[in-house]
Amino acid sequence: MTISVWRYSHLALAVSSFLLLSLAALTGIILAFGPVTEKMQPYRVNNFSDVTLAQALPALRTRYPGITALSVDVNQFVQAKGTGAGEKNPSVYVDPLTGKVLGHPGEENEFFQWVTALHRSLFLHEAGRFFIGLTAFLLLLITVSGTMLVIQRQRGLKRFFTPIVRENFAQFYHVVLGRWSLIPIMIIALTGTYLSLARFGFFDTAHVSPKVDFDVIQAKPVKSPAEFAIFKKTKLSEVESIEFPFSEDVEDYYTLKLRDREVTVNQVTGDILGEVKYPAAVFYTNLSLDLHTGRGSSVWAIILALASGNILFFIYSGFAITFKRLGNRTRNKFTAAESRFIILVGSENGSTFRFAQALNQQLLKAGEKSFVTELNNYARFPKAEHLVVMTATYGLGDAPTNATRLAKLLERYPQSQPISYSVLGFGSHAYPDFCKYAFEVNRLLSHQAWATALTDIHTVDDKSPEHFGLWAEAWSQQSGIPVTMLTGLDLAANARMESLTVTKITPAAQAGGTFTMAFKIGSRLRVRSGDLLAIYPANDHRERLYSIGVVGKEIRLSVRLHPEGLGSGFLHGLTVEQKIRARIVKNEHFHFPGGVPQVVMISNGTGIAPFLGMISQNRKKIPVQLYCGFRQRLTYNLYQDFLEQSAAEGKLAAIHTAFSREGNKQYVSHLIQRDGDKLARLFENGGILMICGSLAMQKDVMELLDAICMEQSGRGVSFYQSRNQVRTDCY
Numbered sequence: 001m002t003i004s005v006w007r008y009s010h011l012a013l014a015v016s017s018f019l020l021l022s023l024a025a026l027t028g029i030i031l032a033f034g035p036v037t038e039k040m041q042p043y044r045v046n047n048f049s050d051v052t053l054a055q056a057l058p059a060l061r062t063r064y065p066g067i068t069a070l071s072v073d074v075n076q077f078v079q080a081k082g083t084g085a086g087e088k089n090p091s092v093y094v095d096p097l098t099g100k101v102l103g104h105p106g107e108e109n110e111f112f113q114w115v116t117a118l119h120r121s122l123f124l125h126e127a128g129r130f131f132i133g134l135t136a137f138l139l140l141l142i143t144v145s146g147t148m149l150v151i152q153r154q155r156g157l158k159r160f161f162t163p164i165v166r167e168n169f170a171q172f173y174h175v176v177l178g179r180w181s182l183i184p185i186m187i188i189a190l191t192g193t194y195l196s197l198a199r200f201g202f203f204d205t206a207h208v209s210p211k212v213d214f215d216v217i218q219a220k221p222v223k224s225p226a227e228f229a230i231f232k233k234t235k236l237s238e239v240e241s242i243e244f245p246f247s248e249d250v251e252d253y254y255t256l257k258l259r260d261r262e263v264t265v266n267q268v269t270g271d272i273l274g275e276v277k278y279p280a281a282v283f284y285t286n287l288s289l290d291l292h293t294g295r296g297s298s299v300w301a302i303i304l305a306l307a308s309g310n311i312l313f314f315i316y317s318g319f320a321i322t323f324k325r326l327g328n329r330t331r332n333k334f335t336a337a338e339s340r341f342i343i344l345v346g347s348e349n350g351s352t353f354r355f356a357q358a359l360n361q362q363l364l365k366a367g368e369k370s371f372v373t374e375l376n377n378y379a380r381f382p383k384a385e386h387l388v389v390m391t392a393t394y395g396l397g398d399a400p401t402n403a404t405r406l407a408k409l410l411e412r413y414p415q416s417q418p419i420s421y422s423v424l425g426f427g428s429h430a431y432p433d434f435c436k437y438a439f440e441v442n443r444l445l446s447h448q449a450w451a452t453a454l455t456d457i458h459t460v461d462d463k464s465p466e467h468f469g470l471w472a473e474a475w476s477q478q479s480g481i482p483v484t485m486l487t488g489l490d491l492a493a494n495a496r497m498e499s500l501t502v503t504k505i506t507p508a509a510q511a512g513g514t515f516t517m518a519f520k521i522g523s524r525l526r527v528r529s530g531d532l533l534a535i536y537p538a539n540d541h542r543e544r545l546y547s548i549g550v551v552g553k554e555i556r557l558s559v560r561l562h563p564e565g566l567g568s569g570f571l572h573g574l575t576v577e578q579k580i581r582a583r584i585v586k587n588e589h590f591h592f593p594g595g596v597p598q599v600v601m602i603s604n605g606t607g608i609a610p611f612l613g614m615i616s617q618n619r620k621k622i623p624v625q626l627y628c629g630f631r632q633r634l635t636y637n638l639y640q641d642f643l644e645q646s647a648a649e650g651k652l653a654a655i656h657t658a659f660s661r662e663g664n665k666q667y668v669s670h671l672i673q674r675d676g677d678k679l680a681r682l683f684e685n686g687g688i689l690m691i692c693g694s695l696a697m698q699k700d701v702m703e704l705l706d707a708i709c710m711e712q713s714g715r716g717v718s719f720y721q722s723r724n725q726v727r728t729d730c731y
């Protein structure tokens with residue numbers, strides 16, 4: 001069953017019962033103090049559990065010759081009824097071994113009586129009892145649906161109590177306290193339901209007293225009650241009440257009402273005259289009363305009070321979660337049919353909508369027609385040119401509730417015009433299947449004839465505005481739509497600019513050729529290979545990003561000189577010692593992974609830049625295989641010395657090169673095809689694959705790998721992507 005069924009049931013049940021549930025929980029907390037205060041009265045004797053009837057009854061009869069009855073309540077207070085030596089009050093708490101008076105039963109507290117009536121029947125008699133019974137049953141269903149949600153969230157029963165990720169106060173404590181109070185609440189709900197059903201006569205609790213055959217009553221042998229076998233083996237703790245013989249006539253007898261049966265006993269011989277077991281329903285009703293009210297144990301009563309308090313908290317936190325979810329949904333200015341930009345959102349808890357809205361606002365401000373909706377509302381978008389998918393991942397790398405139908409809808413509604421798409425995954429590295437569903441969406445879209453990837457898939461870990469900013473920059477560059485001031489998420493405006501000095505620059509052989517350059521790293525600058533360098537060539541909002549390789553104390557860039565290229569032209573025009581203003585964009589997901597058995601790097605063209613830095617950084621000599629493609633050997637020559645030197649130092653295990661415009665004209669994907677088995681094994685052994693370069697190369701490589709992995713292990717490449725074994729930074 002999907003998470004949504006349980007979630008909707010949980011919510012619907014809670015909404016339909018929260019008023020009565022709040023009342024029952026509140027009164028339940030107050031009533032729990034009844035057993036606690038009662039237990040504090042000094043009427044229970046020590047060693048009560050060991051006292052037998054053979055010890056207690058003779059003592060009480062001697063002390064109270066006129067005793068007619070005795071009762072033992074749930075607090076194990078013994079009450080003698082009748083008239084006794086000098087006692088005016090017909091009912092007293094006594095010490096069953098000595099007969100000493102311990103106190104007198106008082107009037108029941110009026111406030112507790114009032115609250116009890118409210119708790120049981122809302123002062124509405126049978127109708128009120130019915131509604132309270134129904135509320136208990138709904139609580140039972142809420143508990144079951146809540147348990148299923150926790151099991152799904154935790155990915156199985158075995159992991160029920162493993163730590164959970166804290167998203168916000170209400171969500172975190174709703175789950176944490178829910179897990180701890182699950183059993184008491186389940187018991188409250190189950191026993192409440194049972195008691196209501198019992199009250200309405202669903203169970204047979206009637207019992208008959210044993211019949212006594214007076215013709216066979218013996219008057220011999222005469223024994224003292226202390227010698228009666230039944231009295232010797234019956235403990236006071238098993239007794240509810242005892243009726244004493246009315247006179248000394250042999251035909252008058254003891255009636256013992258025990259917890260599970262009624263027994264009549266000859267007062268002269270101690271013979272059992274009759275015995276009737278109660279129906280099982282009596283036992284269950286008593287047990288339910290004990291468990292529901294906490295009347296037998298003050299510790300349990302306190303647990304019940306805490307659990308009832310938690311029910312109140314769940315009502316508050318449940319609504320807080322729901323309102324937050326609803327609050328994040330969006331209203332559109334334009335219709336889906338007229339919009340050029342369609343933003344599709346997969347979200348369970350609503351936070352992804354915030355990011356979608358930030359983009360939406362930007363597009364609207366720029367005068368564009370944009371439409372935001374859930375992934376499950378995917379349809380034909382006749383005017384769309386851009387599709388942006390922002391989706392979270394849940395469960396075992398599954399789709400959020402509002403994104404479950406995408407695969408079917410994509411089949412049903414092929415778009416009739418070409419559309420560029422970009423996928424942004426929201427997830428958390430706290431879960432093993434990081435952004436898996438986003439990778440799945442990316443894969444699905446890549447198979448649509450009408451769809452062209454505008455950017456590489458990006459991921460946002462723990463709602464990081466920084467990660468979102470990275471995607472926004474990439475998307476903005478590709479779409480040509482400036483996405484600058486993302487409300488509340490904009491980092492660029494506040495970013496710290498660095499002043500960087502050029503230390504080296506190699507001229508490009510021709511337009512379209514590659515050049516390399518280096519900048520000095522100041523002592524305060526924190527930068528790692530794989531991070532990005534953002535430059536502002538025209539000193540305006542236009543930003544250009546380059547992958548950084550850190551070698552020694554230098555930032556190294558590899559840049560392809562585009563004719564008319566704003567960024568590449570600007571960089572190419574720099575000279576040694578010249579300074580530029582730039583900022584470092586952290587790109588954590590593309591840093592060199594430590595502590596892994598093996599790394600494979602795949603690049604084409606200038607995508608080699610971050611890998612140069614990573615290789616130089618590989619002091620632990622993790623086996624690194626580099627697959628790099630270039631147009632001409634001439635470009636490779638820029639890096640050859642460095643790579644061969646690294647190989648000689650053990651920092652690079654193998655170099656595989658492909659040249660697309662020379663010799664046997666190979667692309668890097670040909671090398672991947674050749675070494676497919678090796679790469680599939682890399683994944684199985686926990687190795688990491690890193691890809692940097694063009695999106696087209698990435699697409700080819702990923703398709704190849706998908707087919708190879710499917711064949712070798714039965715799992716598509718998205719499986720390894722979601723385990724963070726495939727890291728890409730393509731453009």
Ligand SMILES: Cc1cc2nc3c(=O)[nH]c(=O)nc-3n(C[C@H](O)[C@H](O)[C@H](O)COP(=O)(O)O)c2cc1C
Nearest residue numbers: 347348349350351352392393394427428431434435
């Ligand atoms: C129960 C639960 C399961 C999750 N499972 C995953 C997961 O498998 N993979 C992942 O990357 N993130 C997972 N996440 C993190 C969410 O996808 C992430 O926090 C996302 O930003 C939430 O977006 P939303 O508020 O729009 O639903 C999970 C979060 C929760 C609460």
